[in-house]
Amino acid sequence: MDGTKIWNVRVSALKLSRRLTKILEKIPRGSKLADIGSDHALLPVAAVECGAAVQAVAGEVNPGPYDAAVKQVIESGMTDVISVRKGDGLNVLSAGEADVITIAGMGGSLIAAILDRGIEKLAGVRRLVLQPNVGEDILRRWLHSHGWVLIEEWILEEDGKIYEVLVAEPSDTTGLTNEQVYKERTIGDGVRLSADWLFRMGPWLTQSPNPVFHDKWTSEMEKMGYILQSLSRSDLPAAADKASEIRSDIEFIQEVLACLPKDKP
Template sequence: MRLSSRLQAIADLIPPNTIVADIGTDHGYIPIYLIKNKIAKKVIATDLSKNSLAKTIQLVKEENLENHIDIRLGNGLEVLKPFEVDTVVISGMGGLLIRDILDKDRNKRDSITHFILQPNVASRELREYLYINSFEIIDEKLVKEDDKFYEIIYAKKGKSIVEDYIHYEIGEKLILKKDPLLKDFVEEKISILNNVLEKLKDKNTEKSKNRYEEIVMEVNKLKEVLKGIEGNRYN
């Protein structure tokens, strides 16, 4: 099975020989890939949608993987037992929803070792949650698919310190490892924020003025990141 670039990047971060839960599995592509490529020993594929799970059931049967992929209908981590899996994948959702899924079942969350998380939006809020709740971000990847950037976070329980608030917005690991897509990613963020500034500049309310100043500071921090990326090219 050939995965999309986004799903492939997620699969590449999953540690080998683990028992994986794919929360919101949709068509079940990741579970099937993990078993066929002997990355996971077992996968639990879950989804809220009966229609999505019906597609997963069909694909799993076609691949004769019923003994390796357990398919469950349910919300978030509620369909899992504590210590049943050591790796969880939550992808293709908003960062706030991923945060809420992790926070709703803390006992189950804390029994899991590896977290592969791919927020479609609100990655800043998700990173804040991870740091506040004693997670360590081990690695991050950027993927561009259909003209959209995706951030993929690999986290484990642990303690880490955020030395610069910009690392909530731009993952520190992306900067340290000089992700190939980082320059384009930061430039796009700056462009989006500049458009917001253009809309705010003529507004005279106190709230608008405060927001304008906040965004100016954020743009300046992003420009510092960009300067560091471009400077590293010549080191």
């Protein structure tokens, strides 16, 4: 049986979600993994089982998920290669202990704060695989300003929710630069995607959009519409300025979506 088949069997046995499966796919084979906010430690166990990780740390700050992670690792017979640790963020790690870090299921601002507070623990880390639930643009900006290059990103839907997975590597280890990734470009009939909009919408997602990408931004426009309704009830000058800004954003997003293919690339 080849490695791909083993991977499929293992993942099926663990019943990983599509979201966690995508994250697992982005962990290079033979990694020393740290999964922060590991919950039930499903990802570290799957990573070790399929050979993506040779050892792993499962970090969890909350007592219930920590206990569940300990139980999962024991039941999987992996206590010799997976260390479950209770602690906040990257505090569970020693510098150089992991070369791949995964953080999933939190807001982008929280993930950025975790990375920022433990920035010394990132020395020797060759890849970050991050899945923010919201605030993806905040996380992209943090990566950009701290010398990490976004090398790929994915968007998917599961159980009615939309998730984005961001993969980043240190700027001195990848052939890409942030200047290349976030370089302003023109799409369609002259619609210009600035660096600011690439941070918001995703530099790779706008290159290879799928129906989920369109669904996300259609939903974002609907939310903006609700905000406009609320602002229309205010006579404050600031409300009028904000409403004008939102209307401009909606118009621009409509233009972008009209220029981008909707089918899977």
